[in-house]
Every structure is written in C-alpha cells, then in structure tokens.
Amino acid sequence: MNAVRNFRATVNYALASGAGLIMLAPIYLVFVNALKTQTDSATMGMELPLTPQWANFGTVIDQGKLVEAFFNSVIYSVGGTVLSVLVSAFAAYVLARNRRRRHEIIYMLLIMGIAIPTNFVTLTKVMQVTGLIDSQIGIILLYAATQIPFSVFLIYAFIDTLPKELDEAAFIDGCSPLRTFGSIILPLLKPVLVTCGVLNMLNLWNEFLMPLYFLNSTRNWPMTLAVYNFFGQFQSNWALVSADVVLTILPMIIIYVLAQRWILSGVSAGAVKG
Amino acid sequence: MNNKAYPTWFAGGALLLYGVFVLVPAVLGLGFSFTDWSAYSTDIHWVGLDNFAAIFDPNSNYLSAIQNTVLFTVATIALKTVIALGLAILLTSGVKKLSYLFRALIFLPAVLPILIVGVIFQSVLNPDTGLLNSTLRLIGLGGLAQQWLTDVSIALWSVIGVDTWRGVGYIMVILIAGLQSIPRDYYEAASIDGASGRQTFWHITLPLLMPVLLVTTVLNLLYGLRVFDMVFVLTNGGPGFATQTVYTTIFQDFSLGRYGTATALSSLFFVVMLVLSFFVIRVMRPRHEG
Numbered sequence: 001m002n003a004v005r006n007f008r009a010t011v012n013y014a015l016a017s018g019a020g021l022i023m024l025a026p027i028y029l030v031f032v033n034a035l036k037t038q039t040d041s042a043t044m045g046m047e048l049p050l051t052p053q054w055a056n057f058g059t060v061i062d063q064g065k066l067v068e069a070f071f072n073s074v075i076y077s078v079g080g081t082v083l084s085v086l087v088s089a090f091a092a093y094v095l096a097r098n099r100r101r102r103h104e105i106i107y108m109l110l111i112m113g114i115a116i117p118t119n120f121v122t123l124t125k126v127m128q129v130t131g132l133i134d135s136q137i138g139i140i141l142l143y144a145a146t147q148i149p150f151s152v153f154l155i156y157a158f159i160d161t162l163p164k165e166l167d168e169a170a171f172i173d174g175c176s177p178l179r180t181f182g183s184i185i186l187p188l189l190k191p192v193l194v195t196c197g198v199l200n201m202l203n204l205w206n207e208f209l210m211p212l213y214f215l216n217s218t219r220n221w222p223m224t225l226a227v228y229n230f231f232g233q234f235q236s237n238w239a240l241v242s243a244d245v246v247l248t249i250l251p252m253i254i255i256y257v258l259a260q261r262w263i264l265s266g267v268s269a270g271a272v273k274g
Numbered sequence: 275m276n277n278k279a280y281p282t283w284f285a286g287g288a289l290l291l292y293g294v295f296v297l298v299p300a301v302l303g304l305g306f307s308f309t310d311w312s313a314y315s316t317d318i319h320w321v322g323l324d325n326f327a328a329i330f331d332p333n334s335n336y337l338s339a340i341q342n343t344v345l346f347t348v349a350t351i352a353l354k355t356v357i358a359l360g361l362a363i364l365l366t367s368g369v370k371k372l373s374y375l376f377r378a379l380i381f382l383p384a385v386l387p388i389l390i391v392g393v394i395f396q397s398v399l400n401p402d403t404g405l406l407n408s409t410l411r412l413i414g415l416g417g418l419a420q421q422w423l424t425d426v427s428i429a430l431w432s433v434i435g436v437d438t439w440r441g442v443g444y445i446m447v448i449l450i451a452g453l454q455s456i457p458r459d460y461y462e463a464a465s466i467d468g469a470s471g472r473q474t475f476w477h478i479t480l481p482l483l484m485p486v487l488l489v490t491t492v493l494n495l496l497y498g499l500r501v502f503d504m505v506f507v508l509t510n511g512g513p514g515f516a517t518q519t520v521y522t523t524i525f526q527d528f529s530l531g532r533y534g535t536a537t538a539l540s541s542l543f544f545v546v547m548l549v550l551s552f553f554v555i556r557v558m559r560p561r562h563e564g
Contacts, residue, residue, distance in 0.1 A: 012368035019361060020379040023443070026394050027382070029405055033397075043403040087287035098280035106285055108555070113296055115551030117500060117544055119303035121528055121537040126299050145295035148288050153558065171279040180279070206387040208503045209521070213528070224389045228507065231393050238397060245393055249386050256385045260378050263385070267444060268451030271489050 027249075034242035041239035056243040060230075064244050068219060069226035070251070075136065076222055077204035080143025085196050087144070088151035089189060093181055095152070096159040097167065107156065113149030120213050127214055134216045142210060147200045154199075154270060158192035159185070191269075198266030205252070223248050300544055307538040313531025325538035336539060339518040346434055346519060347498030353438045354494055355487065358445035363479070365446075366453050377450065381443035388440060392507030395436045399423050399508075426516045429509050433517055437504050441497070445490045452486030453479070488557050496554070499547070 025046075033041045035052040061067060095107045123142075124133065132138025162185070170180040208224040215221060221229070227248050234240045256263060307325055311318045329336040361380060365373045383391060398405045399422035407419040422432040456479065464474045502521035505511060511518040511526065518526075520543055527536035 008368075012364060015364055016361075016369045016372075016376045020376050022439070023379050023382055025405065026398050026439075027386075029398065030394055044397045044400065044405065045403075045408075046405070083291075087291065091285035091288035094280040094282060094284040098276045098282075100276070103282070103285075106282075106289065109297075110288060110292060111555060111558075112548070112551045113292060114558075115496060115554045116296070116300065116547045117540070118296060119299040119537060119540040119544060120524065121533050121540055122302040122306055123295065123299040124528075125302065126294065130294070141291060142295050145291040148292050152288060167279065177279055177281055177284070181284070202385065206389075208387065208389045208506075209525075212525070224387045224503075227387075227393065228389055231396075231507075241393065241397075245390055248390055252385050252387075253382075256378075256382065260381075264377065264381060264447050267381075267447050271448040271493065272451045272455060272486055 030242040030245045030249075033238055034246040036239045036242075038237045038239050041237070041242065044238055053239065056239055057247060060240055060243045060247060063234075063240075064230040064247075065218065065221070065226055066223070066244070066247055069221050069223045072136070072220060073205060073222040073224075076139055076143055077201055077207075079140035080147060080204045081197055081200040083140065083144035084147035084151050084200055085193055088148050088196070089155050089186065089193065090181070091148075092152045092155035092159055093185060096156045097164065107152070111149050111153045111156075114153060118146065120209075124213060133214055134220060136220060139211065139215060139220070142214065143204050143207065146210070147203065150270075151196045151200065154196050155189065155192055158189060162188055194262065195266045195269045198263055199270050202263070202267075300541075303537045303541045303544065306534065307541040309534055311533040311537065313533065321534070325535045326542070328535055329539055329542065335515045335518060336523060336535075338515055339520055339523040342430055342517060343499060343501065343519040343521075345430065346437075346501055347495060349431075349434045350437055350441070350498050351491055351494045353434070354442050354445045355490060357438065358442050358449050358490070359483075359487075361442070361446045362449035362453055363475075366450055377447065381447055383440045384444040386440070388503040389507050391436065391440045392504055395439075395508060396423075399432060399436075423509050424513050426513050429513060430517045433505055433508050436508065437501070440504075441494070445494065448490050448493075449483070449486060452483050455486075456482045492554050492557050495550075499543075 029044060029046065032046065032048055033044055034056060035049040035054070037049075037053055040049065091106075091110065095103050095110075127133035127138055127142070130138075132141065166184055166188075167180050170184045171177070175184070206224065207222070208228070211220075211222050211225045215225065218229075227244055230244050231241055234244075306318075308320055308322060309318045310321045310324070328334060331337070365377055369376060397403075399407075401407055401419070401421045401424075404422075406422065407416075410416055410419045420428050420432075423429050460478050460482070461474065464478055469477070500521055501519050502525070505517050505519050505522050506525070509517040511522045520539065524536050524539050524543075527533075527539070
C-alpha cells in the first residue's frame with residue numbers, strides 16, 4: 001500500500017515538474033542566448049555562453065529604442081487601466097442601484113462589448129476624424145474603451161452584493177450622490193477594483209493589434225511593436241533578438257514574481273466569483 | 275429618490291468612450307460593408323452585396339480564413355480545457371508540497387506578451403536548430419521532427435500548439451479556484467460510500483465544475499475567434515494562406531487599402547458575435563451571489 005502511494009506521488013511530482021520544465025525551457029533559452037555572440041547564438045542551443053556578452057544589452061537598448069518604448073507601454077497600460085476602472089465603477093454603481101428600464105438597456109449594451117468585436121477599419125476613420133490617430137491620448141482612450149465592458153460586468157456583480165441600505169442611509173443623511181459613492185461605496189469596492197486593475201493591466205500591457213493599426217510614429221510605439229520591428233530587422237542575429245526579448249520580459253517577470261498572489265487571485269476571482 | 279441618488283450621468287464616461295470607440299465604428303461598418311470604399315479612390319460607391327459575394331465565393335481565401343479561425347478556436351478550447359483540467363487536479367490533489375510553485379511556473383507564459391511568445395517560438399520551432407527538433411533527435415524521436423511553421427499541413431497546428439502553451443496556465447488557475455470552491459463534504463461522503471477516483475471525478479468534480487468550465491470555454495472562445503498576434507508573428511498567415519484567420523485577413527485587406535471587403539468581413543464577424551453575445555451574457559449572468 002505504501003509502495004503504491006510512493007509510486008503515485010513520484011509520478012505526480014514527475015508530471016508537475018515536466019509541465020514546469022516545458023514552460024521554463026523556452027524562456028531559459030532566450031536568457032542564455034542573449035549573452036552569446038552572434039555565431040554562437042545561431043544554433044540557439046541550451047548551453048551556457050562561453051564568455052557572457054553583456055554588450056548585447058547595450059546594443060539592443062540603443063537600436064531597439066527600448067527605453068522610450070518601455071515608458072510608452074507604462075503610460076498606455078496604466079492610463080488605460082485607471083481610466084477604464086474609474087468610469088466603469090461610476091457606471092456600474094448607478095446601473096446596479098437604479099434598475100429602471102433605461103438602465104437595464106444601458107447595462108446590456110455595455111456588457112455586450114465583452115463579445116462584440118471592434119471594427120478596426122471604420123475605427124480608423126473615427127480616430128482620423130477625431131484627431132486621435134497616432135496620438136498617445138488617443139491610444140489611452142481607446143485602450144480604456146476596450147476594457148470597459150468586462151470591468152462594468154465585474155464591478156456591477158460586486159456592487160450587487162453590497163447592501164443598498166448603506167448608500168440610501170448616506171443619501172438620506174444629506175450626502176450628495178458623488179460623496180456617497182466616493183466615501184461610502186468606493187472604499188468597499190477595493191477588492192474588485194484590484195481584480196479589475198490586474199486583468200486590465202495584463203491585457204493592455206500585452207496589446208499589439210491596436211498600436212499596429214493606430215500608431216504609425218516610431219516614437220509612440222509600445223514594447224510589443226518595438227520588439228516586432230526589431231525582430232524584423234535583426235532576424236539573423238538571435239543573440240540580439242534574445243537580448244531584446246529578455247529586456248522586454250524581465251520587468252514582467254519581476255513584477256510577476258513580486259505580485260503573483262495578486263495576479264493569480266485576480267485571474268481566478270475575475271472568472272469564478274464574477 | 276432613485277434618480278436623485280443614482281444619477282444616470284454617472285454612466286456617462288463609460289458610455290461615451292464605449293460609444294465612440296466601439297458602437298459608432300460597428301454601426302458605420304455595417305453601412306460601409308455595402309460600398310467599394312478603398313484607399314485608391316476618394317469616391318465611395320454603393321455596391322450592394324458584392325463584398326459579401328467575394329467573401330462567400332467558394333474559392334476565396336476569406337472562406338478558408340473563416341475555417342481556420344473555427345478550427346483554431348475549437349482545437350484550443352479542447353486542448354486548453356483538457357490539459358488545464360488535468361494540471362488543476364494534479365496540483366490540487368496529487369501534488370501538495372510546492373504546489374504553489376508549480377502553479378506559478380505553469381501560469382508564467384500567460385504574463386508574457388503573445389507577440390514575444392511568438393518571437394521565442396520562431397526559434398524553438400526552427401527546423402534545423404530549434405529546441406523542439408533538437409530535443410526530438412536527442413531522445414531518438416528524430417523521425418517526428420517537422421518543418422513546423424512552413425509545412426502547409428502542420429503550420430496551423432503549430433500555431434495552436436504554441437497558443438496552448440501560452441494560455442493553458444491561465445485556464446488552469448481559474449479551474450483550480452473552481453475546484454477549491456467545491457465543498458469538501460461531497461468528497462468525504464463519496465469516499466465513505468466507497469466511490470473510486472474515477473467515479474468521484476465523473477459524478478462530483480465534473481458536474482460541480484461545470485459552471486466554471488463554461489466560463490473558461492467562453493473566455494477561450496472569445497479569444498480564439500479574435501486570434502491575431504500569435505498567427506501574425508509565427509506565420510503571418512502563411513505558408514500561402516494556410517494559417518490566415520479572420521483578424522489577419524482583415525488586417526491584410528486593410529493594409530492593401532481594400533477597406534470595403536475588410537469592413538464587410540468585420541461586420542459579418544460583428545453580427546455573428548452579436549448573436550453569440552446573448553449566449554455569453556446568459557452564461558455569465560446568473561452568478562450574482564458569489
């Protein structure tokens with residue numbers, strides 16, 4: 001009995017380690033090859049570099065415009081996340097509390113956006129007419145708009161669990177709607193706002209398609225577009241491509257290691273609790 | 275009291291942004307679908323159903339793009355769900371120590387931009403030097419080595435494989451939360467009644483996990499039908515048109531200045547998703563109490 005149990009446990013750990021290894025191997029691969037010479041990296045092997053070529057990183061930062069792209073990515077994803085969470089919280093509050101027919105329709109219209117796709121062709125037209133194409137403000141507004149449906153959905157479901165007496169009492173005591181929302185409800189929304197923020201950040205940091213359509217100037221590019229462009233130029237030099245990839249994913253990996261509990265619970269809360 | 279305490283203008287910001295960037299383009303798109311709008315002429319003419327006829331032409335690349343998208347979606351839903359469920363069960367009942375570490379490792383690719391995952395796998399799937407083929411040769415399975423991204427019959431499956439690698443951890447994390455929300459009493463009762471592991475899975479775990487599985491399926495479905503980044507960077511729709519999807523085709527038509535067909539295909543997709551959205555809302559709606 002014990003032998004069977006031990007054997008089972010060994011198999012289980014072997015399976016889990018195998019899965020972990022399959023996830024790590026490709027990432028390990030870019031880390032070691034980022035430090036090789038162009039010739040050594042041509043085969044993209046698993047072996048460690050003979051003498052680490054730290055200069056690769058300097059070259060990449062210079063040529064890949066990584067610093068600029070990094071700050072663009074930060075501005076876009078943080079800006080888009082904050083804006084979408086804020087307007088979604090306001091909207092979800094009135095829509096959850098004031099259930100008149102008009103509000104039901106607005107709510108349905110908003111959360112339909114979880115499924116319906118963006119028409120990028122006519123959106124280009126809209127961005128041109130409003131002067132928002134190829135602009136940093138434009139991409140932040142657009143990013144926020146794309147995250148609103150799911151954010152409203154999550155926050156609405158959460159507000160539904162808060163007793164209505166809370167805000168009614170505050171309102172009867174003479175608080176304005178804004179004050180009631182700001183000082184009574186908003187603090188209680190903290191867990192769902194964190195979940196929402198984490199999910200929006202993940203989506204927006206990784207966004208590639210919208211910048212590809214709407215940001216033509218190199219100086220406006222986020223990381224994803226910069227890496228894609230760099231990859232196109234230096235395809236024959238895997239050491240530099242790897243170095244570029246490493247610098248791009250390193251901040252993500254560090255944030256992930258530090259904030260993994262928030263991220264993992266945000267992902268599951270977004271789907272399971274609703 | 276309702277209107278005074280909960281003024282509608284609170285929803286104004288969300289409605290404005292959503293209206294300008296999602297609803298207006300969608301409605302405009304429906305109109306422009308019936309025109310010959312293009313980058314080559316400033317005149318726009320009504321052409322009736324010509325664009326749709328071009329899309330549904332049996333020999334068109336549009337139809338194969340639609341087929342590829344459906345295949346990609348169905349295959350990634352199946353693969354991600356089955357593998358993620360296996361891993362979720364493994365990490366909640368088989369593996370106790372270090373379970374959190376394994377979970378974090380398997381989720382890791384999901385925080386990397388899809389585009390960058392694609393760049394990494396351009397190297398991994400290289401037929402001569404790539405990690406996958408070298409590993410296969412190393413363990414004596416060299417016969418299985420393939421031209422992963424350039425063989426017409428394999429390329430789409432390679433894209434599906436890479437996408438599964440990237441997304442399976444995300445689904446797993448959701449399923450783990452789902453598994454943990456199943457009350458332990460059910461399992462205790464089953465084990466007192468002498469139920470086998472298999473019986474417990476089919477009669478307790480799976481039925482009670484169904485609502486969560488439905489949610490992950492919806493997430494995979496919405497993602498799959500819109501797939502772009504992964505295809506764009508791995509194969510850019512090639513070889514030939516073997517891996518074109520709806521979104522890569524729209525982008526290609528857009529780049530070539532064929533706005534009429536691009537917007538017609540977008541609108542078609544819009545109508546399909548509009549219908550699907552009622553199903554999606556129903557799946558997500560009843561879980562208010564949680």
